[in-house]
Amino acid sequence: MRVIDHVIVGHAGGGGGRTSEVFDPNTGRVQATVTLGTQADLDRAVAAAEAAQPGWAATNPQRRARVMFRFKELVEANMDALARLLASEHGKVVADAKGDIQRGLEVIEFCCGIPHVLKGEYTQGAGPGIDVYSMRQPIGIGAGITPFNFPAMIPLWMSGVAIATGNAFILKPSERDPSVPVRLAELFREAGLPEGVLQVVHGDKEMVDAILDHPAIGAVSFVGSSDIAHYVYRRGVAAGKRVQAMGGAKNHGIVMPDADLDQVVADLSGAAFGSAGERCMALSVVVPVGDKTADALREKLIPAIQALRVGVSTDDQAHYGPVVNAAHKKRVEDWIQTGVDEGAELVVDGRGFTLQGHEEGFFVGPTLFDRVTPEMSAYKEEIFGPVLQIVRAPDFETALRLPSEHQYGNGVAIFTRNGHAAREFAARVNVGMVGINVPIPVPVAYHTFGGWKRSAFGDTNQHGMEGVKFWTKVKTITQRWPDGSPDGGNAFVIPTMG
Numbered sequence: 001m002r003v004i005d006h007v008i009v010g011h012a013g014g015g016g017g018r019t020s021e022v023f024d025p026n027t028g029r030v031q032a033t034v035t036l037g038t039q040a041d042l043d044r045a046v047a048a049a050e051a052a053q054p055g056w057a058a059t060n061p062q063r064r065a066r067v068m069f070r071f072k073e074l075v076e077a078n079m080d081a082l083a084r085l086l087a088s089e090h091g092k093v094v095a096d097a098k099g100d101i102q103r104g105l106e107v108i109e110f111c112c113g114i115p116h117v118l119k120g121e122y123t124q125g126a127g128p129g130i131d132v133y134s135m136r137q138p139i140g141i142g143a144g145i146t147p148f149n150f151p152a153m154i155p156l157w158m159s160g161v162a163i164a165t166g167n168a169f170i171l172k173p174s175e176r177d178p179s180v181p182v183r184l185a186e187l188f189r190e191a192g193l194p195e196g197v198l199q200v201v202h203g204d205k206e207m208v209d210a211i212l213d214h215p216a217i218g219a220v221s222f223v224g225s226s227d228i229a230h231y232v233y234r235r236g237v238a239a240g241k242r243v244q245a246m247g248g249a250k251n252h253g254i255v256m257p258d259a260d261l262d263q264v265v266a267d268l269s270g271a272a273f274g275s276a277g278e279r280c281m282a283l284s285v286v287v288p289v290g291d292k293t294a295d296a297l298r299e300k301l302i303p304a305i306q307a308l309r310v311g312v313s314t315d316d317q318a319h320y321g322p323v324v325n326a327a328h329k330k331r332v333e334d335w336i337q338t339g340v341d342e343g344a345e346l347v348v349d350g351r352g353f354t355l356q357g358h359e360e361g362f363f364v365g366p367t368l369f370d371r372v373t374p375e376m377s378a379y380k381e382e383i384f385g386p387v388l389q390i391v392r393a394p395d396f397e398t399a400l401r402l403p404s405e406h407q408y409g410n411g412v413a414i415f416t417r418n419g420h421a422a423r424e425f426a427a428r429v430n431v432g433m434v435g436i437n438v439p440i441p442v443p444v445a446y447h448t449f450g451g452w453k454r455s456a457f458g459d460t461n462q463h464g465m466e467g468v469k470f471w472t473k474v475k476t477i478t479q480r481w482p483d484g485s486p487d488g489g490n491a492f493v494i495p496t497m498g
Contacts, residue, residue, distance in 0.1 A: 157467070
């Protein structure tokens with residue numbers, strides 16, 4: 001059986017003898033094992049990073065950018081193989097896997113322009129003969145702890161910006177689907193990245209805690225569930241680190257009475273059920289305004305959902321594939337039962353779905369609830385599966401309050417033809433990312449990604465200029481070149497620029 005090991009410079013094998021199984025979600029069978037690392041493995045990775053980082057930081061930004069260009073070309077050349085490998089461990093269909101990789105590459109494209117974004121500020125003549133300028137310098141060693149649902153995109157969001165800004169980076173991907181992160185690290189090395197600048201370690205909570213506690217790691221980026229994000233943030237900050245920790249979501253789609261319902265249904269089908277709902281930006285709650293809108297939307301949704309094709313990852317006709325493992329399948333189906341127990345109307349039931357020839361696969365059929373209310377725990381919590389909930393709102397103000405008062409504040413969308421309603425909603429809603437007739441409002445790579453409330457802990461978002469700020473620290477220099485005329489009279493007075 002294939003063994004997935006760490007990518008640590010000068011180190012083969014490792015771990016404390018513990019391994020974790022990697023499944024093929026399509027069949028339910030174990031296809032590989034991954035080595036779970038120890039503190040000693042992390043120490044070796046950190047030592048290699050400490051040796052490599054000063055030289056990499058001293059490499060001029062143009063040369064660092066050239067590595068990014070070459071890496072981008074290599075990933076594009078290997079796109080098909082990477083997508084199939086990703087799909088085989090995660091379960092998302094190959095087309096969606098390619099999207100996962102492409103969204104990560106768009107951050108790499110941003111990193112190709114790193115010489116420009118690293119330029120500092122300069123003021124000539126800030127005082128008599130005094131100039132002031134600033135420079136952005138790397139933190140040193142950064143680490144990323146990434147989730148199973150985007151095994152290419154999120155590691156590239158973190159590692160690309162961290163490396164381009166001159167840091168060494170240690171990646172701990174999810175142990176559920178670790179092969180693509182390992183392969184990306186190999187392609188970075190092939191692109192010319194010096195040994196030790198990017199390394200991959202595997203593990204569970206033991207490795208996470210080791211990263212959070214290690215004194216040589218200056219910054220940690222995390223994406224996962226909110227409870228763990230909060231834990232990572234608190235423990236990392238207590239250890240003196242800079243931490244950004246992105247958590248869960250319950251993204252709402254507000255449907256105004258004037259919306260194009262055919263387009264809304266098409267958008268909801270992909271945004272709610274794509275990737276089996278295993279996205280932190282999945283649009284899992286739809287809020288039609290008025291019962292007339294709700295009834296019309298429901299009537300159109302039912303046949304659209306029933307027409308969705310659930311299939312294996314390699315099925316080009318499938319809209320989505322299995323969830324990642326058996327435990328997650330049970331979790332999603334338990335939440336469906338909770339919704340029923342709490343009194344929501346189960347309109348389409350995806351439980352018990354099986355695929356001929358793949359009866360042991362981790363499949364969950366598309367599920368639709370109506371008449372869900374804000375008091376239900378199935379509404380309050382993130383299900384992270386192919387489940388769409390209808391929460392009816394009598395008016396615009398009620399629809400606005402639902403996402404604004406929810407514990408999560410990652411993304412939200414409004415569907416309308418009314419510019420005033422859209423503008424008012426975008427300005428007032430208490431959520432970090434807003435789509436106007438855009439169901440999944442993930443910003444482009446040169447903007448920034450991040451939610452509010454329990455969807456994010458920390459003050460700096462992912463990628464874009466926020467990412468550059470996170471992975472760098474600003475040094476400000478005030479300089480004077482004396483003209484040879486000493487001025488000792490003011491030596492004991494705080495300098496001013498007057």
